[in-house]
Amino acid sequence: METKKFHVNLAVLATGMMAFAGVLIETAMNVTFPTLIEQFGITTSQVQWVTTIYLLMISIVVPLSSYLMKNYSKRQLFIASSLFFVAGVLVDAFAFSFTVLLVGRLLQGVATGIALPLMFNIILTKVPIKKRGMMIGIGNLTTSIAPAMGPTYGGILTTTYDWTYIYKLLIPVLIVSTVIGLYAIPKEEQQKTDTINMKAALYLSVMFTGLLFFFSHLESPIGWISLAIGLVGGFLFYGSNKQKELLNLSVFSNKMFTVYLISFLVYQILLLGVSFVLPNFIQIVSDVPASRAGVMMFPGALTGALFAPISGKILDKLGFKKPIGIGILFAVAGWLSLIFVIQTGNMTLITMSHVIFMIGVGLSYSNVMTVGLSAIDKSLQDDGNAVFSTLQQFMGAVSTSFVAIIVGLFQKSSSDYQQGTSTGSKVALICLFVLLVISGLSVFKTFTKKEIQQ
Missing domain, CATH: 1.20.1250.20 (MFS general substrate transporter like domains)
Structure with a gap:
């Protein structure tokens, strides 16, 4: 078994860089919406899915974080998050259609949904109590400074070059964070100690997706059909969740x-x-x-x-x-x-x-x-x-x-x-x-x- 020391500060830095990149893109894309509407010939209600699908995936993945932490090592989760993030950024850096852009955003949402809980899990399990408050503060600062920088970052790149550079410039950042994480997070044996309520996770996803489609299509029958599907998903989630709690x-x-x-x-x-x-x-x-x-x-x-x-x-x-x-x-x-x-x-x-x-x-x-x-x-x-x-x-x-x-x-x-x-x-x-x-x-x-x- 590998006995390599767990480099906590570098591990937090690596996961923090990914979390920072995820939140940065979230707000950076908001200033590109008029450009995207014109470039892809879409409407205001359609373009908001650039943000919506990203947040939807995070909201679906985060409830699974407890199960993931108990059944997979920190290194495995970090690698998975890195792969999802790099893939999502590459897809969007060269997106030739709005649909392809959304696929990249979906992958980035999965990555951020893993990286955010992982960063705080490393802090809570590896940092001594006397230093934990400071490290949590640094972690929170990572996700609070990124929204402040996002609109300026996105606006300058969209005006000076084009919106794809929002993603292209993050590729080297993610490569660096991946290298740091692979060095700092050692291989650790992780015994699978928990099972996941897959039905509850599925129903929760159906509920969230249905409700989001409702809010996105209020003016059409699709919206009301989606609301019905979302409510049924919520009812089924409530029943399934009581058998084995996901939340x-x-x-x-x-x-x-x-x-x-x-x-x-x-x-x-x-x-x-x-x-x-x-x-x-x-x-x-x-x-x-x-x-x-x-x-x-x-x-x-x-x-x-x-x-x-x-x-x-x-x-x-x-x-x-x-x-x-x-x-x-x-x-x-x-x-x-x-x-x-x-x-x-x-x-x-x-x-x-x-x-x-x-x-x-x-x-x-x-x-x-x-x-x-x-x-x-x-x-x-x-x-x-x-x-x-x-x-x-x-x-x-x-x-x-x-x-x-x-x-x-x-x-x-x-x-x-x-x-x-x-x-x-x-x-x-x-x-x-x-x-x-x-x-x-x-x-x-x-x-x-x-x-x-x-």
């Missing part, structure tokens, strides 16, 4: 957990929604190049990333009410400002409103997850984390589909494509604002309760 649904019996989970998911919906609306609006309505649209998103995304670790320290010192409460107020103010200024097309006002919203996100987004998981018994926190991670990706996909269909409907119904885009963008922001207000009020109601586990 522990008992966590939903805790009201505090559920309220903060919903708040977390609403933030995810808003983040993915605004990253779709703003770059597309500014390019189509204001005729701004993709590079400037990407730069417009950078200050807000960077602000959110920088506030996230600070908000955790505030929570540790002052409790959860102040950072979350103030964060909700900033988020509401910023989003309301976006609704009022978006149709002016003024990039400065839009950027400032986005920054205000992202201050709120930075103060409260990660903290609502912390409070939600702290509200349940420690023995259930792994299960709660799996629920958070799974639904986070799924609701991000739902948000992109929902916003795209609203904008698309107004584009079709208006004789002026730019005017339709403008009106549809504002209506989409208003719809999401209602969700923010409802979830914010629900969180404020919990401030008088004492259900948080210490």
Whole structure:
């Protein structure tokens, strides 16, 4: 048996590079949508599948992570993730049709769905407790900085070269991460200690896919047929999951957990929604190049990333009410400002409103997850984390589909494509604002309760 030392820092770096690349592409592609619509002759509701299919695959793979960790070695999972990712990036780097582009995105979603849990599993199982907090912070920073860089990265490359360079420039990065991972992660014997409920996994996939198709085709019979299929899948998943749990649904019996989970998911919906609306609006309505649209998103995304670790320290010192409460107020103010200024097309006002919203996100987004998981018994926190991670990706996909269909409907119904885009963008922001207000009020109601586990 190989006794090679497990190089933890390098292993985290290798898996972190893949996770970073996955999240980077997710936001980088949003600024390319107008270009893709023109190049492939597709609609707004179709182009959103570039993001949706990626998030759908992550939401399907993440619930399987517990089974994968128990039955396959870290090295095996790393190799699988690397192969999926390199294959997906190569496919998209030379995609000659929209269908081929989606195939590449699907492969990348599988890769990221493996890499993200693997990175944190390595930290939790290999890093000493006294250094674990710092390493988890580095891991979270990896996935929070990438969304800030994505729109700028994608916008500059799309304007300077073409959108395929978003993928071409990642090929050497992935090769380097693969080499580092193969060096750092040793061969380890892994006994298969668990079986997977394949029926539950299949039904969960059917449920997610059906619901996503519903949100993508609200205006057609296909959407309602998909909804029926999704609901049947959900019913069958619930029954099968009780026989052998793929996801522990008992966590939903805790009201505090559920309220903060919903708040977390609403933030995810808003983040993915605004990253779709703003770059597309500014390019189509204001005729701004993709590079400037990407730069417009950078200050807000960077602000959110920088506030996230600070908000955790505030929570540790002052409790959860102040950072979350103030964060909700900033988020509401910023989003309301976006609704009022978006149709002016003024990039400065839009950027400032986005920054205000992202201050709120930075103060409260990660903290609502912390409070939600702290509200349940420690023995259930792994299960709660799996629920958070799974639904986070799924609701991000739902948000992109929902916003795209609203904008698309107004584009079709208006004789002026730019005017339709403008009106549809504002209506989409208003719809999401209602969700923010409802979830914010629900969180404020919990401030008088004492259900948080210490």
